[in-house]
Amino acid sequence: MNVRNSGHLWKEIISGRTGNMIAGPCAVESYMQLEKVSAFLVEKQVKMLRAGAYKPRTSPESFQGLGREGVKMIHEICETYGLISVTEIMDIRDLEYMEQEIDILQLGSRNMYNYSMLKELGKTDKPILLKRGLMATIEEFIFAAEYIRKEGNNKIIMCERGIRTFEKETRNTLDLSCVALLKQKTSYPVVVDLSHSLGRKDIMVPMAKASLAAGADMLMLEVHPEPEKALSDAKQQLNLNEFHKILYSVGAL
Numbered sequence: 001m002n003v004r005n006s007g008h009l010w011k012e013i014i015s016g017r018t019g020n021m022i023a024g025p026c027a028v029e030s031y032m033q034l035e036k037v038s039a040f041l042v043e044k045q046v047k048m049l050r051a052g053a054y055k056p057r058t059s060p061e062s063f064q065g066l067g068r069e070g071v072k073m074i075h076e077i078c079e080t081y082g083l084i085s086v087t088e089i090m091d092i093r094d095l096e097y098m099e100q101e102i103d104i105l106q107l108g109s110r111n112m113y114n115y116s117m118l119k120e121l122g123k124t125d126k127p128i129l130l131k132r133g134l135m136a137t138i139e140e141f142i143f144a145a146e147y148i149r150k151e152g153n154n155k156i157i158m159c160e161r162g163i164r165t166f167e168k169e170t171r172n173t174l175d176l177s178c179v180a181l182l183k184q185k186t187s188y189p190v191v192v193d194l195s196h197s198l199g200r201k202d203i204m205v206p207m208a209k210a211s212l213a214a215g216a217d218m219l220m221l222e223v224h225p226e227p228e229k230a231l232s233d234a235k236q237q238l239n240l241n242e243f244h245k246i247l248y249s250v251g252a253l
Helices: 005-013 030-045 068-081 092-099 114-123 138-150 175-187 194-200 204-213 240-250
Strands: 021-024 049-051 084-088 104-107 128-131 156-160 188-195 219-221
Touching: 021 030, 030 049, 030 068, 030 204, 030 240, 049 068, 049 219, 068 084, 068 092, 068 175, 092 104, 092 114, 104 114, 114 138, 128 138, 138 156, 156 175, 175 188, 175 204, 188 194, 194 204, 204 219, 204 240
Parallel strands: 021 049, 021 219, 049 084, 084 104, 104 128, 128 156, 156 188, 188 219
Antiparallel strands: none
């Protein structure tokens, strides 16, 4: 399997050579869907593809992802288009397999407190994209990263994805103070997940600009060829034209 050398990839990330966008569909639904998005990313010079193969959903009746078949599609597409792959690992038993297929392993917000999993990810050489827990304090978020680092892996990307509050205008409450404080308190790259924090598309442009102004190194956005037909998170996924407008608005084109 021709997955990027983790050391070289990390140097590219911290130097900014991988760009400031991570984009792709919420979930892998088909090879054609993923290929269409990937071709568009390459056209727009976006280098990192995110897509969910395993989907942790609140309802067990919701689409749960394609599992290993989805991981294989992500790997093949990224090999074909020269993209860097990012996907979530949900079960540590999948680590050995996913290490061979995926460039950056994402640990979702529900697993931020899974200390056993954090320790195991600390033993791998893969970059880890660590998402803030649903109701985690900034201190708890940093401590979670330290569980990974103490096992020997300092290739950590911190992801602010909004926290749960009483506010209902957005899916979660995007905490931009977290971005500024992470840049002050840690040396890790910081990414803001606009799609999961906002849950809506109409305010993404100002919040994308605000995130970068607060010090975010990267933005993560969900992009789908036909969001209205998406099997998960249809309301927050950008179509290709909407994503183009976001790129233009933040000067990424």
